[in-house]
Amino acid sequence: DTQKTLEGKTVLITAGPTYEAIDPVRFIGNHSSGKMGFSLAEEASKRGAKVILISGPSAEKAIHKNIELHRVISAKEMLAKVFEFYDSADIGIASAAVADYAPKEVAEEKIKKNDENLTIELVKNPDILKTMGEKKTHQFLVGFALETQNEEENAKGKLEKKNLDMIVLNSLRDEGAGFKNDTNKIKIFTKTEKKEFNLKSKEEVAKDILDCIEGQLLK
Numbered sequence: 001d002t003q004k005t006l007e008g009k010t011v012l013i014t015a016g017p018t019y020e021a022i023d024p025v026r027f028i029g030n031h032s033s034g035k036m037g038f039s040l041a042e043e044a045s046k047r048g049a050k051v052i053l054i055s056g057p058s059a060e061k062a063i064h065k066n067i068e069l070h071r072v073i074s075a076k077e078m079l080a081k082v083f084e085f086y087d088s089a090d091i092g093i094a095s096a097a098v099a100d101y102a103p104k105e106v107a108e109e110k111i112k113k114n115d116e117n118l119t120i121e122l123v124k125n126p127d128i129l130k131t132m133g134e135k136k137t138h139q140f141l142v143g144f145a146l147e148t149q150n151e152e153e154n155a156k157g158k159l160e161k162k163n164l165d166m167i168v169l170n171s172l173r174d175e176g177a178g179f180k181n182d183t184n185k186i187k188i189f190t191k192t193e194k195k196e197f198n199l200k201s202k203e204e205v206a207k208d209i210l211d212c213i214e215g216q217l218l219k
């Protein structure tokens, strides 16, 4: 049986992709499965936490009764939902693959394929995690980074820039890691420490991440 090491804590987790509407039937999205966030939610709830899980479109299901699941579609909806619950959270974990840009305007009718070229103007989405960092009062904040170059430098840069307490670096170089897969290979950075892990199932990775968070909270 899992030890109730997170009893009395509220953990807010973002998960999955976001879909940004182009017209009533089309969207801009990405291949995030939501599995990492749902695995974190299951493990945190097994450890006794109350979990607020805010997920974009994902086929994953929340099983544990301590998980309160809120499904959203777009980045703007995710941002609004996060800040409904942010004050009550002790720990915030942003594992969502939020779309960086959204169409400036959503066409009211399905766009017809009349022209040879179609241009869609995109505008930057809000950075949910950065906003959480700016409004941080007591929360322990954890972000994810997925980099293709200067991975460690960029991850550590995000730790600073988004005012985080911990960042989890997904390696894209490793076979079976990140995003769509059921496995992941991570490195964890705090302001002072670095830990490297082997390729594991996302369930096992969730345990490593939560162990690290608990270790930091006890300091």
Ligand code: C5P
Pocket: 014, 075, 094, 095, 096, 097, 098, 099, 100, 125, 126, 127, 128, 129, 130, 142, 143, 144, 145, 146, 158
């Ligand atoms: O800046 P970058 O997108 O690489 O940062 C990744 C981290 O920031 C992830 O934890 C992700 O969930 C979060 N993020 C966010 N809102 C965005 C973009 C990223 O919460 N618009």
